[in-house]
Amino acid sequence: MADSLAQAKVDRIVILKVDGLPDDLVERYVREPAGVGKEGRSRLPWIERVFQKNGVRMGNYYSRGLSLSAPSWSILDTGRHLEIRAIASTTGTRCVLMIT
């Protein structure tokens, strides 16, 4: 698909957002065999097939900021440098986002 995308017109984007997933863990388990009776098959067969064998991986694409969900997703969702810089939890049921 990657080859065809180089020339193809893109009409649609589907983004799968996985919170807190370390890339090194994905790499490790993609390489790991699925187990007895499943030799030659990855533990993560779909990720291997779609992204590793037929797609593109970016090893140096990361959110440059706090290792917290709200600031990190703000970078990815806006393409801007860190604008939301903290999460301040005020009560058990309310969360206030602070900007500096």
Added chain:
Amino acid sequence: MNFFPFYLGYARNRRVDMPGVEVLDEHGIPLLMDRFPYNETFQGFQLYGRGVSWATLRDSLKRTFTGKPAKELFDEWQTGFSVGSSLYTQTERELVASLNNPRIHYLDYFTGEYDHAAHLTNDRVVQLKALEEVDALVGRIWTAISKSPLADSTVLVMVSDHGMNTSEAVYSQGYSLVDWFNSAAGGGQHVLTNRHPSTEFTLKGLDPLVSEVITLSTESTLSGGSVRYVSDGHAGLGWQ
């Protein structure tokens, strides 16, 4: 992250966007999805969402509580209703349906299941299971894309917001302080959990009035016994 308090707050205050989006809007910072007309987008439940899909929430709750035998409902009541998972399932169902609509050009799906598991424990099996579920999700979405009318011009992107320290030797996000406190090195305490999203992992019973411990550390002096404890109403759980 538990979004439900947010949603309930929105319902009371008639708010629409998530608080983070409101902050960004105040500063004139658009989201990626804003590059697409709103009626050409499908968005999952997430931190930076425009609007709250009340129909999705309603349908997930409906599927959780209706159409099940009384015994099954009673069993779920004892172990905790899987409303969060139900919401993910409903959102995925709607995502797949939206893929068949050629007028939808931007779609996203957010899942916090791995993050929840990894914050709870550094147990390899638990984390791998969560990761395998992500892999299966990729398979289902990819299969749906392949059958969709825009299959040849669709890009599927998988992205994570941040990593997590999963080393068992490091006192960090993935390190199980619960296990450590319960170990001999940690003083043989009787800490159960600092969260309670995975009832099958640490707790059984009526949450928050937990009545039974099912996975006590083998090093705990209470291991093997029948343990009861109650909520103190404020900071967490205390022993009785």
